[in-house]
Amino acid sequence: MKKRIIYIFTTIVILMFSIVAFAEDTTTSSNLFSCDSNIAVNKDVDGDVYTFGNSISIGNIIGGDIISAGRDINIQSSEVKGNIRTASQTVNIDVGRTKNITVAGESINIGDKTNANAIYLAASDISFKGETNDFYASAQTIVIDGTVNGNLNVDCENITFTENAVVKGNIKVKSSNEPNLNSKMSMSDIDYEKITTNNEEEGIFTKSNIVDFLISLVAAIITGLILYVLLNKSLFGFDRKLSKSYKYLLIGLAVLIIMPILSLLLIISVICVPVGIIILILYGIIIYLCPVILGIILGQLILSKQNPILQVLLGILIIKVLLLIPYISFIIWFLSVLFILGLITMKLYSYICKK
Known part of the structure; x- marks a missing residue:
């Protein structure tokens, strides 16, 4: 809660x-x-x-x-x-x-x-x-x-x-x-x-929490593998030097702020209600998937020459474990949202420019 x-x-x-x-x-x-x-x-x-x-x-x-x-x-x-x-x-x-x-x-x-x-x-x-x-x-x-x-x-x-x-x-x-x-x-x-x-640290390792974590981990891995297969060439061709990371965070913050307001403005315009609703739904889906996408990228950075499946498994496992830590979990979630929103925006911008 x-x-x-x-x-x-x-x-x-x-x-x-x-x-x-x-x-x-x-x-x-x-x-x-x-x-x-x-x-x-x-x-x-x-x-x-x-x-x-x-x-x-x-x-x-x-x-x-x-x-x-x-x-x-x-x-x-x-x-x-x-x-x-x-x-x-x-x-x-x-x-x-x-x-x-x-x-x-x-x-x-x-x-x-x-x-x-x-x-x-x-x-x-x-x-x-x-x-x-x-x-x-x-x-x-x-x-x-x-x-x-x-x-x-x-x-x-x-x-x-x-x-x-x-x-x-x-x-x-x-x-x-x-x-x-x-x-x-x-x-x-x-x-x-x-x-x-009991304090939160003790509560993490209860039986119900462990079961919930395992179910969530399996779901995230399956989702990550599907995303990797569908978007490997378009999204995960990532600059491993991380030289543009700060740009992704700033652009992601701007997108996080602007997109809900843009969607609401489209919805109240009556004529563009379907467009506003679609943008809002896509926005929510992307935010939900941000930690999974970040896990895939993290796995690629750590195991750059290993099997792609191992990359996905390791990266998502690391992110899911970090999301279990009180207080740190929100920081990881928020940074993942900013980073992935910025990355997707930059990828779309590059694709449009090439066209």
């Missing part, structure tokens, strides 16, 4: 750094798209709202969905007829009526006026004071101070049910500490699973 939140925050930071260059506020087919440092939606919107910025405030009736990413997001509305999906450092939501709420962030506060169909949260700290049919969350600290008419399912370190907390359905808690309960609840009301809190 922590790794996923780190990846989300990386995307948010990238958007925040690039937001000034792409500042725009447009309305297309009743939808609102706003991309700026500080955003305040001061009018009712019939369709969807897309906001990307540093500080975002939405306080009106929204006829569709809200899609937002930024540093601070505040949504206080009497009604959002669609879903609310946000990623931010701090998120405050107090909405009279809405469908589903999906939020990833550091600190999430769901106000007492909120009435949702279902709530899905991932954060460090979560405070819930509203009302929902179902509640699902993963966090370090969770405070339930509202009403859940259906089921509650959480994964956390600490959870507190205040005197105002009401859960009418099943309660399932995975936590390293027993829940702090109010006077109306008892442990017999909760399906509680205690999670051992």
